[in-house]
Amino acid sequence: MEIDMNGVIFALSYALDKVESELIGVSVDHAKWVAYMSVLTGKTYDMSFEQLSDLASCAAMHDNALTQYNAGGRDRGLDPSVFGLHCTIGQDNIADFPFYGDVDGFITYHHENVDGTGLFHKRDDEVPLAAKIIHLADMVDVTCNVKDVSAGNYKSILNYLNSNTGLMFPRELVHHFLTKFTEDFYLSLKGRSINDLLSEELPHNLREYPFDQIRKVMNVFGQIVDYKSSFTRSHSFSVAEKVTKMARFYGYDESTVERMYIAGVLHDIGKMAVSNDILEKPAKLSKTEFAYMQTHAWYTYVILSQINGFEDITEWASLHHEKLNGSGYPFGKTGKDLSEKDRLVACVDIYQALSEDRPYKKGMDHAKCMSIMRDMASRGLIDARITEDIDKKL
Ligand SMILES: [Fe+2]
Numbered sequence: 001m002e003i004d005m006n007g008v009i010f011a012l013s014y015a016l017d018k019v020e021s022e023l024i025g026v027s028v029d030h031a032k033w034v035a036y037m038s039v040l041t042g043k044t045y046d047m048s049f050e051q052l053s054d055l056a057s058c059a060a061m062h063d064n065a066l067t068q069y070n071a072g073g074r075d076r077g078l079d080p081s082v083f084g085l086h087c088t089i090g091q092d093n094i095a096d097f098p099f100y101g102d103v104d105g106f107i108t109y110h111h112e113n114v115d116g117t118g119l120f121h122k123r124d125d126e127v128p129l130a131a132k133i134i135h136l137a138d139m140v141d142v143t144c145n146v147k148d149v150s151a152g153n154y155k156s157i158l159n160y161l162n163s164n165t166g167l168m169f170p171r172e173l174v175h176h177f178l179t180k181f182t183e184d185f186y187l188s189l190k191g192r193s194i195n196d197l198l199s200e201e202l203p204h205n206l207r208e209y210p211f212d213q214i215r216k217v218m219n220v221f222g223q224i225v226d227y228k229s230s231f232t233r234s235h236s237f238s239v240a241e242k243v244t245k246m247a248r249f250y251g252y253d254e255s256t257v258e259r260m261y262i263a264g265v266l267h268d269i270g271k272m273a274v275s276n277d278i279l280e281k282p283a284k285l286s287k288t289e290f291a292y293m294q295t296h297a298w299y300t301y302v303i304l305s306q307i308n309g310f311e312d313i314t315e316w317a318s319l320h321h322e323k324l325n326g327s328g329y330p331f332g333k334t335g336k337d338l339s340e341k342d343r344l345v346a347c348v349d350i351y352q353a354l355s356e357d358r359p360y361k362k363g364m365d366h367a368k369c370m371s372i373m374r375d376m377a378s379r380g381l382i383d384a385r386i387t388e389d390i391d392k393k394l
């Protein structure tokens with residue numbers, strides 16, 4: 001399948017920002033700004049396109065393991081004795097991503113200080129340059145909110161760097177960063193969209209990847225979503241597997257089956273934008289809370305629609321809570337607007353959700369799931385034929 005892997009990673013990083021912002025209050029597009037500043041800095045070291053591309057992906061993914069770090073609603077905060085876990089898990093998560101080169105340590109060491117006081121107390125020469133660049137870009141944005149472009153903020157960035165040169169960041173790296181990041185350059189970013197800035201520095205690169213490799217990348221994001229709540233530990237992955245099984249049963253061609261797998265594994269990516277107070281609530285949600293929960297399908301649409309070439313996947317994934325009679329969300333579509341593939345993802349999601357334990361209910365066996373789904377079909381909510389096929393196949 002041909003995709004722009006960095007484009008996919010940048011789009012999905014929106015979901016990671018939501019988690020990082022719950023934990024440490026970073027602003028919108030944090031991951032993209034970290035990637036952007038990293039690429040600019042990487043260029044001052046004459047990195048090749050391939051090196052810049054790997055640097056940008058790792059920069060956008062630097063905090064990908066925060067949901068696993070805080071798994072099960074265990075809010076560990078920033079306790080330095082365990083915070084390093086988000087670095088090692090984060091590096092493991094990207095082990096199977098299709099990088100151009102070796103990215104060992106890029107994420108593991110994104111919190112190392114040059115004076116050895118970082119999470120793993122590494123010496124400067126033990127930390128890859130890319131990890132040092134990501135560390136600087138991350139901390140500059142966390143501390144100064146780079147997107148808030150003004151002369152005053154440039155002064156804050158300079159002050160922050162000056163007072164941490166030789167402590168957190170190597171002198172020579174700060175120098176490289178500032179050769180590009182001059183005041184004039186910084187002020188020229190005002191009002192620019194981060195997506196445009198990123199694509200100017202790192203052009204979109206469509207490449208052909210074996211589906212197996214794409215699946216591994218998508219599974220990482222599915223897992224990040226599932227770890228957001230302790231009650232959905234394998235939901236995304238199970239929906240993807242069952243959607244694939246049904247898609248094969250309907251005789252779709254292999255490329256469609258693969259694309260439907262991606263829709264299945266990413267259908268709830270918008271849950272990253274929903275607070276854990278709602279996802280983990282051990283009781284039925286109030287009306288307002290339920291309305292808030294419903295926004296996850298809208299966020300799935302927002303996130304996936306940023307990816308070029310994902311138009312069909314975006315549709316199948318984000319319509320999974322629509323109902324044939326128009327009572328679903330986020331768009332309130334009716335049967336005439338819902339294709340067989342839209343309906344299939346919706347039915348499989350319901351089947352999977354019914355069969356899983358939730359804070360307020362135990363998972364149901366196949367017969368009970370089918371009786372609830374048949375009742376929904378008879379009330380004009382979901383597709384009756386697909387429901388019967390699920391009974392035969394799952
Ligand atoms: Fe981090």
Ligand SMILES: [Fe+2]
Nearest residue numbers: 020062063138
């Ligand atoms: Fe960060």
Ligand SMILES: [Fe+2]
Nearest residue numbers: 267268320321
């Ligand atoms: Fe959902």
Ligand SMILES: [Fe+2]
Nearest residue numbers: 235267268349
């Ligand atoms: Fe779901």
